[in-house]
Amino acid sequence: MMVEAGYETVAREIIKCTRCPLHESAIRRVIGKGSCHPKVFFIGEAPGDNENKTGIPFSGRAGKQLDKMIEYMGLSKEDWMVTNTVKCHPPGNRKPKINEIECCKPFLLSQIILLNPRIIILLGNTAERSFCPGRKLEWGVPVEHEGRTILKLYHPAALIYNRSKIETQNAFIDRNRGLWS
Numbered sequence: 001m002m003v004e005a006g007y008e009t010v011a012r013e014i015i016k017c018t019r020c021p022l023h024e025s026a027i028r029r030v031i032g033k034g035s036c037h038p039k040v041f042f043i044g045e046a047p048g049d050n051e052n053k054t055g056i057p058f059s060g061r062a063g064k065q066l067d068k069m070i071e072y073m074g075l076s077k078e079d080w081m082v083t084n085t086v087k088c089h090p091p092g093n094r095k096p097k098i099n100e101i102e103c104c105k106p107f108l109l110s111q112i113i114l115l116n117p118r119i120i121i122l123l124g125n126t127a128e129r130s131f132c133p134g135r136k137l138e139w140g141v142p143v144e145h146e147g148r149t150i151l152k153l154y155h156p157a158a159l160i161y162n163r164s165k166i167e168t169q170n171a172f173i174d175r176n177r178g179l180w181s
């Protein structure tokens with residue numbers, strides 16, 4: 001029903017949602033950032049402190065790292081969109097719990113259906129648990145999942161100050177450029 005009503009309705013539903021306890025720690029709802037017609041749809045983990053204040057996903061240090069990654073991938077701003085598994089900030093920057101991820105999943109799935117990206121990049125294990133529960137993907141190895149190509153890469157926060165992980169991530173990207181080029 002949300003999908004039929006369109007993206008703006010999904011956003012309005014997110015803003016007023018109280019389905020899980022995370023709404024109690026939310027200052028702003030963090031819905032998404034990027035193109036309305038993305039080739040690549042990134043899924044992160046959860047809004048951090050900075051995102052909670054700005055309402056913009058990946059607007060802190062991890063966001064700067066994501067920008068570098070997107071630049072290395074050669075994507076233009078029309079090519080991508082990013083969101084998280086949950087739209088509200090977990091208190092104390094903890095990981096979102098499974099029940100919170102499940103409560104928020106209809107919003108994530110509605111975004112994917114409405115924006116219809118060809119490729120979904122899961123940024124870390126929490127995104128994998130949300131989008132492909134029960135599947136264990138290899139880092140940097142694409143698979144088909146429900147009609148889309150899925151690729152699991154490191155979360156940008158894991159790359160901050162970790163030169164060797166950046167090199168490994170860049171090798172994953174180099175190996176998979178054909179997916180989005």
Ligand code: SF4
Pocket residue numbers: 014017018019020021022023086087088100103104
């Ligand atoms: S995290 Fe998602 S399900 Fe939970 S209150 Fe926020 S919008 Fe609703």
